[in-house]
Amino acid sequence: MYIAHFSPTGGTRRAAEIIGRALDPQATEIDLSTPKSVATPLDLSHDEVLLVAIPVYGGRVPAIALERLKRITGHDTPAIPVVVYGNRDYDDALLELKTALEATGFRSIAGVACIAEHSIMRVYATGRPDEADKHLLTQFAARIADKLDAVKSGTVPAPIEVKGNPQYKPYNGVPLKPHASRACNRCGTCAALCPVGAIPLDNPSKTDTSKCISCMRCIAVCPQQARKVSKLKVALSIRMLKKACESRKEPELFI
Ligand SMILES: Cc1cc2nc3c(=O)[nH]c(=O)nc-3n(C[C@H](O)[C@H](O)[C@H](O)COP(=O)(O)O)c2cc1C
Known part of the structure; x- marks a missing residue:
């Protein structure tokens, strides 16, 4: 298997x-x-x-x-x-x-x-x-x-x-793109692990936002906790989706 x-x-x-x-x-x-x-x-x-x-x-x-x-x-x-x-x-x-x-x-x-x-x-x-x-x-x-x-x-x-509508819901991405903060020491971990190659290996403090799929892997894998996403945007999303997300599925x- x-x-x-x-x-x-x-x-x-x-x-x-x-x-x-x-x-x-x-x-x-x-x-x-x-x-x-x-x-x-x-x-x-x-x-x-x-x-x-x-x-x-x-x-x-x-x-x-x-x-x-x-x-x-x-x-x-x-x-x-x-x-x-x-x-x-x-x-x-x-x-x-x-x-x-x-x-x-x-x-x-x-x-x-x-x-x-x-x-x-x-x-x-x-x-x-x-x-x-x-x-x-x-x-x-x-x-x-x-x-x-x-x-x-x-x-x-x-x-x-299975559940689902054959006319799939359109998806246009989410407007949340992580960026490197000053704590970035350019170790390249995020660049090596980015699923879509949106972080240049030769300059890992940059992000190609046109390629980024907002998956948050760079934030999860950064050894310096140097990759960030707008806290304000996340807080607003949390508020906006509270009703849909809060009860346990x-x-x-x-x-
Ligand atoms: C760009 C993006 C869009 C998402 N959209 C949804 C969604 O429509 N519904 C939902 O319940 N969770 C959504 N999530 C949450 C993920 O589906 C969920 O956290 C998933 O477990 C992430 O998988 P991973 O931990 O393997 O990366 C989204 C996450 C991201 C990054």
Whole structure:
């Protein structure tokens, strides 16, 4: 089994591992988060299984993650699309990921929407996935394992239905681009790990805002805590989205 994830700040990866390792502790991990990801295309046979976990951005799947995912193809290979969101909503993201996987040779046998700490507004879903999530996601994995066993022994699974509108919500990015403060010592960690190469390796105190996808990875990985985003803009977003984000959402399984 393969566990592929696009996880700039780590929440998506944690959720993917809870489900994926419960299904197969020996699964091979594929990191889709860097420009070098899946340098060689990967073609999976009918006997393999692919779990793909992607964070929700504006109710959608980040385009760069879908682009990288196209380098992995299947042959009616069972797949488990997983979307991870920051306790607002996942809108059309699960449907979008499932549809993309089906266009490249996969058959979705289960879909999961679950919650991780909001990577911009960290006051929402703080510390998630937590123990309660872990418990529920492990239960989901047991049900997925049963279905995989049935598929392996020849049962043709009925197509799954997931939440989402096929006319996907438009996404135009968010107006929050991290910048380097004076504490930046140009160590280059952020430049090396930026998923889209928006930070020049030869001048890491700069950001190419036209490339930046506002994923917040540079802030999460900076050893000097030198990368910042406007506190005022974040505070305003927290206030604006309070109603949509404050009450706890629970993981969902579509099977
Ligand atoms: C640009 C951007 C847009 C986001 N949009 C949404 C959203 O529409 N709904 C939501 O609930 N969370 C949203 N989030 C929160 C992330 O989906 C969530 O924190 C996710 O776990 C981040 O994954 P990571 O920790 O692997 O980077 C957004 C985060 C970012 C950076």
